Amino acid sequence: MxxxxxxxxxxxxxxxxxxxxxxxxxxxxxxxxxxxxxxxxxxxxxxxxxxxxxxxxxxxxxxxxxxxxxxxxxxxxxxxxxxxxxxxxxxxxxxxxxxxxxxxxxxxxxxxxxxxxxxxxxxxxxxxxxxxxxxxxxxxxxxxxxxxxxxxxxxxxxxxxxxxxxxxxxxxxxxxxxxxxxxxxxxxYRDFSPTTDEEVVVLLDAAAKRSSGGERPANAADFDGDVLIPAGGQPPAGPLYLPEPPPAVVLFAHGSGSSRSSPRNRYVARVLEQAGLGTLLLDLLTPEEELDRANVFDIGLLAGRLAEAARWVLARPDAAGCRTGYFGASTGAAAALWAAAEPGAAVGAVVSRGGRPDLAGDRLPAVTAPTLLIVGGADTHVLELNHQARGKLRCTSELAVVPGASHLFEEPGTLAEAAVLAGDWFVRHLLPGAGRRPAGGGTLAGGAR
CATH class of the missing domain: 3.40.50.2020 (Rossmann fold)
Structure with missing residues (x-):
């Protein structure tokens, strides 16, 4: 299996x-x-x-x-x-x-x-x-x-x-x-989710980009492999990609029922990598811990491990001086915002996809990183929760609605729209001067503030 x-x-x-x-x-x-x-x-x-x-x-x-x-x-x-x-x-x-x-x-x-x-x-x-x-x-x-x-x-x-x-x-x-x-x-297969045309294109583009990278100094190389990150006594694990040199790295925090191997998360990660960003996909709980539903909704626990993972990445010699962003889905979005609200959190941008930012509760007003909330237009309950959560944010924020998308963005083309929106947001706020223009697709509900 x-x-x-x-x-x-x-x-x-x-x-x-x-x-x-x-x-x-x-x-x-x-x-x-x-x-x-x-x-x-x-x-x-x-x-x-x-x-x-x-x-x-x-x-x-x-x-x-x-x-x-x-x-x-x-x-x-x-x-x-x-x-x-x-x-x-x-x-x-x-x-x-x-x-x-x-x-x-x-x-x-x-x-x-x-x-x-x-x-x-x-x-x-x-x-x-x-x-x-x-x-x-x-x-x-x-x-x-x-x-x-x-x-x-x-x-x-x-x-x-x-x-x-x-x-x-x-x-x-x-x-x-x-x-x-x-x-x-x-x-x-335990997970045999359909592969989309968009995912195929992104994988081919990523492979072509790496194949045509040209000559590089002997001491310079991208890092691309699995890592174990000591955090809170438990080792979150995930694939880490760092371009050389790494201007910024985005850490992914998923929700229950997903994993660092999720095809949806990996697809979004490939889109961000094509934009020049590093990525780290994390499992913040061990398989044994996930069996206890209380852990899945322990946002403080998840946020603490996400923050420790960010500190671990920044302590790597090949990531020295790079900026960090958080990409969260479902309860992972709440963990990302909770971690971003911590005093001294060095987070340059946050993106939530189909997330539950409301679960970050009273921490929301303390978030200072520019935050994008992406929600499917057909995910009406979560869309309302995101409207309410955005009302509590005091940072620069936008709410992007992807028409016709349900909670998991399984409809054709909807995950691609969400990935482009996320990529534009991270490029804009983590790679100043990159000059990338918003690609559209989703509908922005309310301007930045």
Whole structure:
């Protein structure tokens, strides 16, 4: 069982360590395979790109794959499924025509004008979050062959043993788990939240930016890895990214039911990293502590650990002199504001996404850091609580409403809007002189004060 796609990617990267140093291009299958591929590419120090394929679903049962298509005219069919479903040739062609339109649109959206990574004579490492029937993976392997790959490796966290038997297409298949009794890929993940197009684009942009970083001094390097932070007798843990040099770092404090591996938090973190900011995603409670609901709502406890984590970051030699910001969600937003209200708190900006700032209570008037409250327009109860909390703030503040968004910002495009708003706010207040203009998207309810 994998925690999420990030965890699966890291475990898969460990198995693929023998490819480090070889001429490898990591190709993620959008959308769910890209977060897995991102972790693999990072670990191997390899380029990351997508290999876009589309499932051909049975007309009256589209979740069942009768084949798949890919870039370059690649096409793989499942004769057994076609025969069982009695799919007519005209119906097959109609589905294929529709899916080719979607495929081309996704190629344009994901690459955003970037040329396709050259595969000629190289090893194509195709990564997905799992294999079910294998038709999509076979199409991807065929595309890689057509594009000149000298060797094709398919790597997935999980695949049914039956699907991998006599699997045609790749030169090698790497699968961490091959259960004999298989129902669905998602059953092997604790968190199998959908991956959005926006997340794919951000991951590809982040990978491209790091690949094209140019020559750097021998003693200069970004820090990107997991850290343990001694705080209050318990070690909050999380991934830390610090650019070189780090002008500012944003610490993430999530609420109950989430974690430092949350796809939503990681997506926002990638957006901030692209803007030149460092990020630290934190678990402020241990798994055992989270079982006690009283701890989840102990805002003082959470705030204390967040503040200790901030002090720990600033004490690092590679973070000396950088500014800090807090990004909080749900109860984590209250913890961020509570910590920002402490005397002498060196916090340059705070952003709350779908947060409960009201839980910071009487601490709100003591907050001096510029604060942005982002709330979904469909999250009416929390929106009212944010209006009330903003009334208690005495610092520069704004309330941004993302139309149509619910509490978790799961609707298409809404998390992207929230991430852009957060990025603009942190850039404006943590990176003076950066000159980045607000990107719009959300509706500001009331001006800054």
């Amino acid at each position: 994998f925690e999420d796609r990030v965890d699966a990617g890291r475990q898969l990267a460990a198995r693929l360590g023998y490819l480090r140093g070889q001429d490898v291009v990591v190709l993620g299958l959008p959308r769910g395979g890209v977060p897995v591929a991102y972790e693999v590419a990072q670990s191997l120090g390899a380029e990351l790109d997508v290999i876009v394929v589309r499932k051909l679903g049975v007309p009256y049962q589209p979740e069942v794959a009768m084949g798949a298509i890919g870039e370059g005219g690649a096409r793989v069919l499942e004769p057994r499924i076609l025969a069982q479903a009695r799919v007519a040739q005209d119906d097959l062609l109609q589905v294929e025509e529709r899916e080719r339109g979607v495929l081309q649109a996704r190629v344009e959206r994901f690459r955003r004008g970037r040329p396709r990574t050259l595969l000629q004579g190289r090893t194509a490492l195709i990564v997905d979050d799992g294999v079910a029937t294998g038709s999509t993976a076979r199409a991807a392997c065929q595309v890689a062959r057509q594009l000149g790959a000298a060797r094709v490796v398919l790597a997935v966290p999980v695949a049914p043993r039956e699907a991998l038997r006599d699997f045609e297409g790749p030169d090698e298949v790497v699968a961490l788990s091959t259960p004999s009794h298989f129902t669905a890929v998602g059953c092997h």
